[in-house]
Amino acid sequence: xxxELGKIYIKDIRFGDNTEIKNGTLxxxxxxxxxxxxxxxxxxxxTIELARxxxxxxxxxxxxxxxPRVKVxxxxxxxxxxxxxxxxxxxxxxxxxxxxxxxxxxxxxxxQEGIIDMSGETAKYTPFSxxxxxxxxxxxxxxxxxxxxxxxxxxxxxxxxxFIGEVARNIEPDEIVIYDTKPLLExxxxxxxxxxxxxxxxxxxxGLLHDTYYYxxxxxxxxxxLMYPTEIMDGAxxxxxCVAPCDKVxxxxxxxxxxxxDLYKRHGKDLNFVTVILTNENVFxxxxxxSSDMVxxxxxxxxxxxxxxxxxGYGNPDTDLMMNCKKVSDVGTKVVLIxxxxxxxxxxxxxxxxxxPEADALVSCGQGNIIVNFPKMDKIIGTLEFVExxxxxxxxxxxxxxxxxxxxxxxxxxxxxxxxxxxxxxxx
Amino acid sequence: xxxxxxxxxxxxxxxxxxxxxxxxxxxxGYLNILFEARNMIYQGYRLLTHPMSSSLKPNQTKxxxxxxxxxxxxxxxxxxxxIERAIESxxxxxxxxxxxxxxxxxxxxxxxVDMSIIEGVLNRISFFIN
Numbered sequence: 408x409x410x411e412l413g414k415i416y417i418k419d420i421r422f423g424d425n426t427e428i429k430n431g432t433l434x435x436x437x438x439x440x441x442x443x444x445x446x447x448x449x450x451x452x453x454t455i456e457l458a459r460x461x462x463x464x465x466x467x468x469x470x471x472x473x474x475p476r477v478k479v480x481x482x483x484x485x486x487x488x489x490x491x492x493x494x495x496x497x498x499x500x501x502x503x504x505x506x507x508x509x510x511x512x513x514x515x516x517x518x519q520e521g522i523i524d525m526s527g528e529t530a531k532y533t534p535f536s537x538x539x540x541x542x543x544x545x546x547x548x549x550x551x552x553x554x555x556x557x558x559x560x561x562x563x564x565x566x567x568x569x570f571i572g573e574v575a576r577n578i579e580p581d582e583i584v585i586y587d588t589k590p591l592l593e594x595x596x597x598x599x600x601x602x603x604x605x606x607x608x609x610x611x612x613x614g615l616l617h618d619t620y621y622y623x624x625x626x627x628x629x630x631x632x633l634m635y636p637t638e639i640m641d642g643a644x645x646x647x648x649c650v651a652p653c654d655k656v657x658x659x660x661x662x663x664x665x666x667x668x669d670l671y672k673r674h675g676k677d678l679n680f681v682t683v684i685l686t687n688e689n690v691f692x693x694x695x696x697x698s699s700d701m702v703x704x705x706x707x708x709x710x711x712x713x714x715x716x717x718x719x720g721y722g723n724p725d726t727d728l729m730m731n732c733k734k735v736s737d738v739g740t741k742v743v744l745i746x747x748x749x750x751x752x753x754x755x756x757x758x759x760x761x762x763x764p765e766a767d768a769l770v771s772c773g774q775g776n777i778i779v780n781f782p783k784m785d786k787i788i789g790t791l792e793f794v795e796x797x798x799x800x801x802x803x804x805x806x807x808x809x810x811x812x813x814x815x816x817x818x819x820x821x822x823x824x825x826x827x828x829x830x831x832x833x834x835x
Numbered sequence: 836x837x838x839x840x841x842x843x844x845x846x847x848x849x850x851x852x853x854x855x856x857x858x859x860x861x862x863x864g865y866l867n868i869l870f871e872a873r874n875m876i877y878q879g880y881r882l883l884t885h886p887m888s889s890s891l892k893p894n895q896t897k898x899x900x901x902x903x904x905x906x907x908x909x910x911x912x913x914x915x916x917x918i919e920r921a922i923e924s925x926x927x928x929x930x931x932x933x934x935x936x937x938x939x940x941x942x943x944x945x946x947x948v949d950m951s952i953i954e955g956v957l958n959r960i961s962f963f964i965n
Contacts, residue, residue, distance in 0.1 A: 516944035553947050615951030627955055651890035690888040691956045723885035756927045760887055802935055
């Protein structure tokens with residue numbers, strides 16, 4: 408499956424009369440977009456606000472972040488099975504507005520996550536301080552049930568992203584990157600001497616605010632399956648997860664999965680990037696056993712020499728991570744894990760909630776427990792009302808002047824367990 | 836039916852008490868539910884759901900629902916290891932910061948999420964063959 412990803416670089420964003428792109432600037436018609444966005448009866452109001460890199464703006468609480476894309480040619484649409492018909496995606500041509508991001512903002516539950524600072528000391532911990540953000544601040548109708556609001560908010564973000572992505576359809580991209588994965592036997596024939604590497608991508612799948620969707624299917628209901636790596640670039644996977652800001656995999660991160668990106672860079676050079684294996688992180692222990700057994704079965708059947716495994720979340724997903732690690736190791740395949748850690752503020756406690764002896768090769772994405780100071784910002788998009796109840800926040804952490812002392816884990820994607828961040832751990 | 840729900844979540848108790856056996860300890864905190872689960876495991880129960888479900892940290896939410904099953908009085912070593920790790924992890928978080936005294940609205944939100952996570956399993960459990 409071959410995908411041409413046309414990257415249109417967005418360097419600035421502003422409101423204007425027409426929604427369009429001019430010389431790298433994304434212009435949004437505010438009223439038109441707000442009227443388009445509000446067409447879900449579950450949403451009482453939608454306000455669009457802009458946040459640019461370097462501005463003194465704090466965005467909270469964040470639900471999801473999505474990169475606007477459009478399917479220019481090839482089967483299917485962006486976010487298949489959710490925003491359009493179900494059809495296998497990942498081939499043809501797709502355009503992406505790189506440097507732009509739709510950020511959904513709004514309370515769903517009282518302990519709503521997470522923060523994005525567009526400038527200051529804490530901006531460096533999130534990639535979204537470097538994107539031009541179209542913030543969709545939403546308010547539900549009175550008394551809306553939490554599951555309904557979560558769904559409405561999730562769909563709203565995707566809808567707005569598609570609306571904006573559409574303007575990229577006929578623009579000549581600044582850069583085109585080609586990603587190509589052939590069917591297994593062809594690809595092995597193409598690079599017979601290179602080690603066969605797979606990527607096991609674990610999807611959060613536990614319940615309300617802890618869900619992920621593959622072609623619109625709740626990941627709680629999937630069995631491990633194969634995915635061409637390019638499918639993810641057309642939005643085959645979307646996020647419904649928003650309870651732990653630091654290691655939340657936003658829809659943006661699914662579209663821009665860094666493990667897939669880096670494996671492609673080395674594909675054909677020192678490794679043969681064969682496939683992605685999707686699996687889930689269900690709470691039911693029987694599901695964990697079943698899924699990890701099947702992951703190992705697929706790995707063995709494909710004859711993979713090595714795999715990289717990433718997870719989403721903390722706690723019981725660490726058990727899935729270790730089950731996958733052990734069972735894949737048992738079939739003779741080398742395993743490397745990528746994950747974040749929670750070793751306490753002094754960094755001395757056990758980092759993960761589970762461990763097996765086979766987990767001897769691990770790349771760390773940093774730890775979420777350290778306290779950082781968030782300087783006061785001139786503008787707040789959303790509200791700081793929930794900061795003290797967010798994960799990483801605590802009573803008294805929000806100061807009168809608007810500054811915050813909180814754990815790093817309050818920042819969106821600060822320690823994201825697929826490595827799309829700038830933190831690591833070193834051994835001495 | 837061999838399954839039992841151990842919980843301190845009144846929403847779970849209210850919705851499922853007529854369908855499942857429930858050990859409802861309302862006044863208990865998160866850690867105490869884990870201790871109770873450990874007691875039950877040593878009395879011959881085994882875990883059906885992971886005791887650390889959800890991304891909510893042990894010092895953030897106080898609600899915990901766990902599904903166990905009677906194991907014919909054999910000790911299930913996997914359950915023992917799993918509950919001990921969960922207790923160790925919870926104690927680590929609680930050592931650094933206690934669970935805040937949330938207001939009722941936030942407590943209700945935590946109950947809703949905890950119930951949603953356990954519901955996904957309860958809806959399927961009738962298919963589980965011993």
